Amino acid sequence: MRNTDLRKARDVAAKLRLTAALLGGISQKELCAAFRRVNPQTGFDLDRSYKWVQGRSLPRSAQIYEDWARLLGLAQAGSWVAGCGLDSFLEALCGDGRADRADLLRRAGLDTPPEDDAAGVATRYLCGSYACYSQAQSPYYQGRILRGALVIEPSPRRAEGLTACYSQALSLGRSHVAGRVMIVGSMLALPLTTGSPGAPPVSFHLHLPAPPGSLLAGIMGSCTMVHPGGQPPYATRVAMVRVPLPVEALERSNRYMEAEPLALSRDLAALGLLVRDAVGLEARLDRFLRPVGTGWAGSDQVQMADQVALGGACDRAWLDTVGAAAETGRVPAPAPARQPMALDLG
Numbered sequence: 001m002r003n004t005d006l007r008k009a010r011d012v013a014a015k016l017r018l019t020a021a022l023l024g025g026i027s028q029k030e031l032c033a034a035f036r037r038v039n040p041q042t043g044f045d046l047d048r049s050y051k052w053v054q055g056r057s058l059p060r061s062a063q064i065y066e067d068w069a070r071l072l073g074l075a076q077a078g079s080w081v082a083g084c085g086l087d088s089f090l091e092a093l094c095g096d097g098r099a100d101r102a103d104l105l106r107r108a109g110l111d112t113p114p115e116d117d118a119a120g121v122a123t124r125y126l127c128g129s130y131a132c133y134s135q136a137q138s139p140y141y142q143g144r145i146l147r148g149a150l151v152i153e154p155s156p157r158r159a160e161g162l163t164a165c166y167s168q169a170l171s172l173g174r175s176h177v178a179g180r181v182m183i184v185g186s187m188l189a190l191p192l193t194t195g196s197p198g199a200p201p202v203s204f205h206l207h208l209p210a211p212p213g214s215l216l217a218g219i220m221g222s223c224t225m226v227h228p229g230g231q232p233p234y235a236t237r238v239a240m241v242r243v244p245l246p247v248e249a250l251e252r253s254n255r256y257m258e259a260e261p262l263a264l265s266r267d268l269a270a271l272g273l274l275v276r277d278a279v280g281l282e283a284r285l286d287r288f289l290r291p292v293g294t295g296w297a298g299s300d301q302v303q304m305a306d307q308v309a310l311g312g313a314c315d316r317a318w319l320d321t322v323g324a325a326a327e328t329g330r331v332p333a334p335a336p337a338r339q340p341m342a343l344d345l346g
Contacts, residue, residue, distance in 0.1 A: 009065075009082040013055035014110055015089050019072065021108035022093055028053065039067045047196060050178055054153065054163070057248070109155070125211045126162065126181070126188075127152050129247045130240035131271055133264060133289060136256055137234045138226040140171070145257040145289070147267060150216075150240050151247035152181060164190045165247075166202055169254035171226055175199045183208060188216065200231065204238065207307040214318035215311040216240040217288065218302050237289050237302065241314050243271040244321055274321040281317065284310045 020031050028049055035044035043061040051057040059065065065078030074081065074092055081089070094101045132148040148168040155163045160180055167176035177195035181188065190204040206218035220238040223231040243250060250271060257263050264285045265278035275281055288310050291300065 009058050010084075011086045011089070012058050012082070013053050014086055014108070015081070016049075016053045017108040017110060018089065018093060018104060019068070021104055022072070022099055025107055034071055035064075035067050038071045039063070042067045044068075050165075050194065054165070054178075109160075124154075125213045126209075126216075127154065128213075128242050129245055129250050130216060131243050131250060131268060132166065132238060132240045133285065134220055134238040135236045135289060137224040137236065138171075139228070140226060141256045144259060145264065146255075147257050148254055149247055149250040155180065164192060165195075166190070166192055166204075167247075167251050167254060169251075171256075174251075174254070175225065177202050188218075200225065206238075206240075207302065207304065209307070209311055212242075212315060212318055212322075214242045215307070215314040217307050217310060219300070235300075237291065237300070239285055239288055239310065241268060241273070242318055243268065243273050244325070245272055268317070272321065273317050274324050275317050276320060277313070277316075281313045284313050 016031070020026050020028075023031070023034060026034065029046055032044055032046045032049060035042045043059070043064050044067060048057070048059075052059055062078060065082045067078070068081050069076060069078045072081075072093065076084075076092065084092075090101055090104070093099055094104060128151070130150040130152075132150050133145050134148070136142065136144045136146040146168060148166060150164060150166045152162055152164045155161055162181035163178060164181050165176055165178040167174060175196045177192035177199055179190065179192040179194060181190055183189075186208050188204075188206040188208045190206070191201070192203065193201040200223040202220060202222040204216075204218060204220045206216045209215055217239050218237070219235055221233070221235040223233050225231060253267075253271070257267065262278050262282050265275050265282040268281070269275045269278070288306055291306075
């Protein structure tokens with residue numbers, strides 16, 4: 001196998017989208033099957049490919065790039081596929097007449113978006129990384145807060161708007177699910193159904209915040225993964241607070257949090273958020289996540305007043321963080337995570 005310098009890999013997400021478009025606009029699952037037809041032992045697996053096509057990570061195996069070159073019938077080696085520019089890659093795909101360049105870009109969702117794409121522009125402020133806090137549902141961790149991570153970003157296919165990926169570090173290992181972002185009126189819905197093997201779908205129903213969008217708050221529902229009685233369904237409140245970190249760094253400290261004073265506000269400070277009123281923010285987060293008298297028996301409704309009270313505190317912390325970054329020219333460095341991320345079972 002030819003030597004491939006993976007440090008030079010570039011534009012991998014866009015190249016994967018172009019490859020899928022060239023093969024007929026196939027799905028992610030079908031793309032994995034195409035790689036397996038070339039090499040039954042390929043390292044191109046479905047779970048990790050979602051991160052690759054979202055640009056969140058890169059294939060680490062040189063063999064994957066060799067398989068890729070064979071899949072496309074290229075004369076060039078896998079090292080060329082990894083390191084070539086997007087224009088050169090397009091020329092290799094279209095130069096022999098098997099595809100039209102403009103049409104291929106359009107089908108891959110990589111054509112230049114129209115200037116009047118108001119809907120897309122209007123919701124771009126939601127893009128970013130969020131530290132997610134919810135009540136742990138496993139009886140083995142009763143009373144503790146589960147800290148997860150959410151990233152919202154533009155979909156690889158422009159027409160699909162925004163996508164979201166939520167991850168947790170459970171006692172069984174890392175679990176993540178992804179899906180499209182839906183906006184209906186003043187509601188934000190995240191039906192996340194695709195992800196780690198065995199991971200149940202997770203749905204979030206949230207208030208749609210106004211810019212700067214420092215808080216996504218509402219109800220999440222799924223099935224409990226670590227429970228002696230199987231996988232009972234649940235619904236609980238969730239608060240997602242924007243932090244100035246790439247999601248990969250945020251995920252490293254996903255965990256069940258210890259019950260200790262100012263645990264949540266200290267966690268946010270460790271993630272780079274400038275928290276000037278730790279006591280006030282902690283009280284609002286605690287009141288939101290452990291509500292009292294929020295509805296009639298059997299009901300929990302997240303009122304707009306709850307969103308406004310907590311959102312105001314989160315907005316203040318986010319704007320202070322952005323202001324400090326503007327003054328210093330860089331985002332405040334986060335403190336080291338106190339607990340490592342669990343083993344990735346995906």
